[in-house]
Amino acid sequence: MKIIKRKVKTLYTRSRIPGIEWSVNQYVGCQFACKYCYAKEIVRREEPWSSWVEVKVNAPDLARKRVKGTILMSSVSDPYQPIEAKLKLTRSVLRFMDKRNELMILTKSPLVVRDVSILKLFPTVEVGLTVNSFEGKEKKLFEPLTPIQRARINALKALHEEGIKNYAFISPIIPGITDVEAIIRETRDFVNWYFLEFLNLKKAGEEFRKNLEEEFPESYAVLTDYDKFTSYLRSIKDVLKRLNVRVEGIETHK
Ligand code: SF4
Numbered sequence: 464m465k466i467i468k469r470k471v472k473t474l475y476t477r478s479r480i481p482g483i484e485w486s487v488n489q490y491v492g493c494q495f496a497c498k499y500c501y502a503k504e505i506v507r508r509e510e511p512w513s514s515w516v517e518v519k520v521n522a523p524d525l526a527r528k529r530v531k532g533t534i535l536m537s538s539v540s541d542p543y544q545p546i547e548a549k550l551k552l553t554r555s556v557l558r559f560m561d562k563r564n565e566l567m568i569l570t571k572s573p574l575v576v577r578d579v580s581i582l583k584l585f586p587t588v589e590v591g592l593t594v595n596s597f598e599g600k601e602k603k604l605f606e607p608l609t610p611i612q613r614a615r616i617n618a619l620k621a622l623h624e625e626g627i628k629n630y631a632f633i634s635p636i637i638p639g640i641t642d643v644e645a646i647i648r649e650t651r652d653f654v655n656w657y658f659l660e661f662l663n664l665k666k667a668g669e670e671f672r673k674n675l676e677e678e679f680p681e682s683y684a685v686l687t688d689y690d691k692f693t694s695y696l697r698s699i700k701d702v703l704k705r706l707n708v709r710v711e712g713i714e715t716h717k
Contacts, residue, residue: 464494464513464514464515464516465510465514465515465516466515466516466518466546467515467516467517467518468517468518468520469517469518469519469520470519470520470521471519471521471522471525473525474487474489474519474522474525474526474528474556475487475525475528475530475534476488478535478538480535480538481712482533482711482712483532483533483534483535483538483567484530484531484532484533484534485530485532485533485534485535486534486535486536486537486538486539487522487526487534487535487536487537487556488519488536488537488538488539488540489518489519489522489536489537489540489542489552489553489556490516490517490518490519490537490540490541490542490544490546490547490552490553491506491516491517491519491539491540492506492508492512492513492515492516492517492539492540493512493513493516493539493540493541493544494513494516494541494544494545494546494608495513495541495544495545495571495606495608495609496512496513496606496607496608497605497606497609498604498605498606498667498668498670498671498674499605499606499635499662499663499667499668499671500512500513500667501663501666501667502538502539502540503668504666504668505538505539506539516540516544516546518546518550518552519552520552522552522555522556523552523555523556523558523559524559526555526556526557526559526560526561527559527560527561528561529561529563529564530561530564532565533565533566533567534564534565534566534567535567535568535569536553536556536566536567536568536569537569541569541570541571541572542568542569542570542575543570543571543572543574543575544572547572547574548574553578554577554578554581557578557581557582558581560585562584562585562586563586564585564587565587565588566585566587566588566589567588567589567590567591568582568588568589568590568591569591569593569632570590570591570592570593571592571593571606571609571610571615572609572610572615572618573592573610573614573615573617573618573621575590575592575618575622576618576621576622576625579621579622579625579627582627583625583626583627588627588628589627589628589629589630589655590622590627590628590629590630591629591630591631591632591658592615592616592618592619592629592631592632593615593631593632593633593634594612594615594616594619594631594632594633594646594650595612595633595634595635595636595637595641595646596612596640596641596642596645596646597612597640597641598611598612600678601637601640604674604678605637616649616650619631619650619653619654620653623653623654623655624653628655629653629654629655630654630655630656630657630658630711631646631647631650631654631657631658632657632658632660633646633647633657633658633659633660634658634659634660634661635660635661635662635663636659636660636661636662636699637662637675637679637682637686638681638682638685638686638692638695639679639681639682639685640679640682643659643699643702643703644702644706647702647703647706647708648706651706651708654708655709656708656709656710656711657708657709657710657711658710658711658712658713658714659699659703659710659712659713659714660713660714660716661686661713661714661715661716661717662686662716663716664686664687664716665716666716692715692717696713696715699713700713
């Protein structure tokens with residue numbers, strides 16, 4: 464893994480994600496190396512995705528700025544990827560950030576719980592853990608290096624117990640594999656809200672598409688056939704209605 468240390472001019476960048484005004488990426492690139500990750504399409508470097516991580520060494524100094532609107536940490540990396548345990552860059556960014564800023568964190572790692580004492584200093588903070596029920600064969604194929612589901616669910620519970628608002632980002636939804644209903648049933652007692660995102664098949668890359676088609680042809684068929692997808696989406700909406708939980712959005716990438 465190549466670590467590239469860099470000084471940058473600005474940390475807060477304008478976001479095009481609906482409902483998010485700013486994004487903060489103190490790291491660019493990600494050691495979790497999810498096979499379907501579409502951040503690689505946004506960042507575009509010659510070296511293969513996840514063979515490098517860029518570290519913005521002066522990010523804590525730049526974090527002091529006061530910005531208006533919701534900030535997402537992070538959009539093209541995971542703020543709690545393995546290197547963070549040692550570098551504590553995300554922790555420093557949080558320490559120095561203007562606490563009036565409205566912060567939304569998204570990670571796949573329970574390491575975020577380490578920073579609860581700093582997160583409590585923000586009047587407006589919400590912490591999301593990505594959950595998708597990938598285990599066994601699917602986990603090996605799709606995201607072999609990420610923390611296991613149980614650890615992420617426990618992190619959501621720990622955040623709730625510490626009084627930090629949280630959300631479960633159910634992503635990527637792959638029909639027949641991601642069990643949306645089971646995830647919600649298991650977490651609804653300690654999760655504030657949900658956001659659902661289907662697999663972005665177009666941006667997942669040729670290799671991932673081929674693997675999915677070969678290994679899970681039925682899931683692939685639902686994602687690529689308009690009628691099958693529409694009926695599957697309807698079934699998910701029925702589940703959400705039945706379970707009566709707060710859902711902030713469903714991204715289908717269609
Ligand atoms: S954790 Fe997120 S940013 Fe990192 S590789 Fe996976 S999908 Fe991409």
